[in-house]
Amino acid sequence: MSTEAHLQMIQAVVSRLATQSTTVKGWCVTVTAAVLGFGVTTTTPVAVLIAGYVIAAFAMLDSYYLALERAYRTLYNRAVAGGVPPWTLTIERIALRDVAAAFRSPAVVLLYGASLLAALGVGGFLLSR
Incomplete structure (x- = not known):
């Protein structure tokens, strides 16, 4: 059982979490654009509320993935230092x-904040009509 193989296992988990985070971001942009597009074409202001809910839900899910990723990075660093039993993937809850803390990170704030601003802009447009 090599330490290098253990570190590769942990890194694989981190990579999968990062991939899932990217997927969540893509789905958020897609679903939000679809809901806002529907709202604009049908002049339905309630679509902005639905888009806000979608943005909040995806932001929380993305924050959870980022928190998990950080926990696995901590495990990786502990494994490098030799403070972890071999082959363990157990992280702190x-x-x-x-x-x-992950919710306040730039990776989350920038994308979901911009999406929320876009939704509010569409809401303002719809209310001014």
Whole structure:
């Protein structure tokens, strides 16, 4: 059992979580654009509320993935230092504060904040009609 193989296992988990985070971001943009497009073509302001819910839900899911990714990076660093039993992938339980910290990260704030601003802009457009 080599340490290098153990580190590769942990890195594979981190890579999968990063891929899922990217997928969540893509789905958020797609679904939000579809809902807002529907709202504009049918002049339905309630679509902005639905888009806001979609953005919030995807932002929380993405924050959770980022918190998990950070926990696995911590495990990786501990494994490098030799403070982890061989072949373990057990991480500390993710607390709400971990998800909240991830929620405030630039990777989350920039994309979902911009999406929320776009939804509010569409809402303003729809209300001004």
